[in-house]
Amino acid sequence: MGTQHVVTMLPGEGTGPEICEAVRMVIDASGVDIKWEYEEIGLDCLEKHGTLLPDKTIQTIARNKIALKGPTTTPIGTGHKSANVTLRKVFDLYANVRPAKLIPVLKRPWDKIDILNFRENTEDCYAAIEHMVSDEVAQCLKVITWPGSYRIAEFAFKWARANGRKKIYCVHKANIMKMTDGLFLDAFREVAKKYPEFETGDIIVDNCCMQLVRNPAQFDCLVLPNLYGDILTDLCAGLVGGLGFAPGANMGDNCAIFEAVHGSAPKYAGMKKVNPSAVLVSGIMMLRWLHETAAADRIEKAMFAVLDERKHVTYDVGGTATTDEYAQAIVDKMQAKA
């Protein structure tokens, strides 16, 4: 047994708690030593404590500096703020890392997709500065800053270098939004000068969408402002099999929160039928971040094997297994190979 890691578990709401329990079971069975500290977040919290993100949760995350999070719910149009965005803002988790890689057993029409998306996570139209500036005009301020743009570019290049990547492109709409997206692109170009070993370039966001759908294999790493990143990372997830298998990490200089990017599916809460794979692959990503590569590889291999057999998979991939049965099958597969 190696180092013990202390990880904050944020089960979230809806199907989040049952998903997170299944994921915990798998991770604990992988041989890694993790002490889990559970904290609350989300809508249930708002009803109980009057806030989406209680101080106790903030303090625990601040102490452990790492968390695994289940899904939370955000109402559309009205109501409370997003718990996810609040978390990102409070801990300044400026880099949203969203890998999109083909899972071998999920049949897709492409031979190769292996894209690393780096989405700026704190600025852009997500600065929460909106006004009804007259009774018939609403306005949202798009905030792009030089230091905010510079650090996400720097983060992307560092990560790409550490992971042996070759090509990084900046996605923007600087032909129209010349100041905001222009600043983002300028910062990217400035940072790129420090990494001459990379092939770098830029692509206009609408063209990028078309190219992703036509020929996703041409892309390696993408750096995106918040709004385009939000949209394109889901597009990339769709290319490789949907949000049900899409991992995500929100990272700052001193804190990292790993999470599934899908919703909390409240209508399925308690039914134990949803696929926990997205939180599980986020957990695998977390283990790699913790340098627990062997455990991460074990889980991933077992998960692929279970998916390949299709005997114990959930309804969304054509099976009838419950969340727990799918997780148990992964555990059994790991133990059989141990």
Added chain:
Amino acid sequence: MPTLTEIAKATKKKREIKLVGIDMYLITEKGIPKFDEIGPFKCEFISNRGTKVWPGFVSPDLLMVNWYRCRFMATKDVQDADVNTFLDALTKKGWWWSAAQKLWTYDGEAGFSKAY
């Protein structure tokens, strides 16, 4: 036959508009601003890049730029002339501001977002 533009304009509902505050956008290199009440306006929160930096917890890691949104809410019924007086007072105190946005309610509903 009315045009679509005319039809769209005709759907507009009349709403009662009331001035309730001001969002001030300040530029300063001296860190998070502090304010006493200025006339009938009291500072409710300050945000930087959309993240609330006063009052409450601020991550020591938080990236802040030299541009702050300071939300001042009216402590009594106010008119546009009160905003002019407020802006004069703020300028005289040495604050350099880039923009001011009046905050209105529409039929009692806030026409402005909260900070994270």
